[in-house]
Amino acid sequence: MSFKSQLEHICTQVEGAVACSLMGFNGLPVETHIVEESGVDVDTLWVELSSVFAQLQRTAQGMSAGEVREVAVHTDRLATVARLVNPEYFVILALRPEGNVGKGRYCLRVQSAPLLAELS
């Protein structure tokens, strides 16, 4: 299954999903699937989040907390969950604030293995 199909598959399973992307920690998206416009500058938010994710990864390793597996940020207008795929890439899902964040977390966890297989 292509990256695009995998990201679309995540979005169709999660109520309130707005967009899903496979991102590099360099801030560049590999592939993106957009369900609807959110009115939020998602591209910029995701570049910022990739920087925060990388920063937290360095911090966590320095304090025996292990790898950072997931980072989530909820604002008034958008909920965002990012999950580690491998040391270079993560998958990120944006939802409307009333969307099903728990289901989103679950789907990203399940889908990270097939995404990793596709990256290898």
Next chain:
Amino acid sequence: MSFKSQLEHICTQVEGAVACSLMGFNGLPVETHIVEESGVDVDTLWVELSSVFAQLQRTAQGMSAGEVREVAVHTDRLATVARLVNPEYFVILALRPEGNVGKGRYCLRVQSAPLLAELS
């Protein structure tokens, strides 16, 4: 109810809770309740998270995403959920990775109003 009692109340409600703190965005804790030692340097992680939370707040406001209400970081050894109380303070909960994160998010949301009342 004192800050200490409120933080303890959160911890008793959430399965897997390790510690809970009311923190300033300056990185200084106002009050902390510790349930058990996690083996992770929680103090340092929380100072880092307060910096990340503030950084995301500035970014989100600049891209029409509204206020950042919640930031969560899950590592191999600790899950952490932080929730905005007011522009100067947030409440943060650490759980074992297998803890009930959904319940933790709910409790922080509910408890942020009484904490805000206590701060005022």
